[in-house]
Amino acid sequence: MAKSHKHFELDAVTLTDEQKKIIRRRNVAIALILAGLATIFFIATFVQLGANVASRSL
């Protein structure tokens, strides 16, 4: 089978250093929020159920 090669030249966006830093800060913020939510629900489970967490029927 003959292969035809087509070359496309696309213009892409070049992020500046400041923009890269912004993206990094946003990613870190999202990660911290997710970790915070997981921690909150984990602790809240113990606060609300107390000792019943350990003695639930499986």
Add this chain to the structure above:
Amino acid sequence: MSDMNIDINAKNGNPAANELGAEQMADVKDYFELLKPSVMRLVVFTALVGLVVAPGYIHPFTAFISILCIAIGAGSAGCLNMWYEHKIDALMSRTANRPIPSGRIKPDQALTFGILLMVGSVTMLGMLVNWFAAGFLAFTIFYYMVIYTMWLKPRTPLNIVIGGASGAFPPMIGYACVTGSITIESLVLFLIIFMWTPAHFWALNLYIKRDYEKANIPMMPSVKGEPATRRQILAYTYITAICGLLPALLGFAGLLYASAALVLGFGFIYFAHQVHRHNSGDAATKAAKNMFAFSLLYLMLLFTLLLAEHSFDILVSFNLLNLIGL
């Protein structure tokens, strides 16, 4: 079958490439700004007072979750408000640099962010605290967005009177987080903020009237005139000063609060009279600015005293004072 080799060339010198790259990118602080942190601070504080004043026990962690959810709920309301009013914001110098009118965040992004926070905060409050408080929080966000922002604000100079209720609900939500209900005590906390709001905002309107006129928002000084606004400020100040005494009269505040409410009430009335008396020139502007500043101090001090008195009661009930040797 053909293979396609795609070369993506990022060229620093290419104008087309840099056009997208130069677009402003929203930083974390821009998203935070969407939450109206200054309003959020007041909401958190008053909700905390409601939570502490409420009778009954709440686990400290559940209390923390309650305040967090109320804060995020208030933030979502602020965010949705900025989304809805971004065209008006662009017209006023005070708000033109907000994230949406300045182009840092697109309106759709703000709308999505606001809805996400609203659903998240209400759901979390319902699941981890109680569904009555969660329903109340959802109603408050609805009231602020639909009743105040969309309906009343562009239509009537009484917008801040009726719409101000949304700013007065947080202590009731905080209270409901503990009791799961509405009582006379929580209604009194609501009433103090509800009656305080018009005098506070109209004092501000008196010296930034032009901004609102430019945006076609019917505020009291523009529609009814300044003399009528000054009379209304005076009337609402008297009512607020009386409402400020109610916690002591109903027995859920002590002597310290009662004395402070009396002195601060007189101070509030004094500044309202100054606004009423000085109706033109620099003296009028100064009187309005003093009134605005004192109104903030008035509410902060009253609620701080309520917080302090009830925090002391909590310490006593847990015998914590014995532990620290008092």
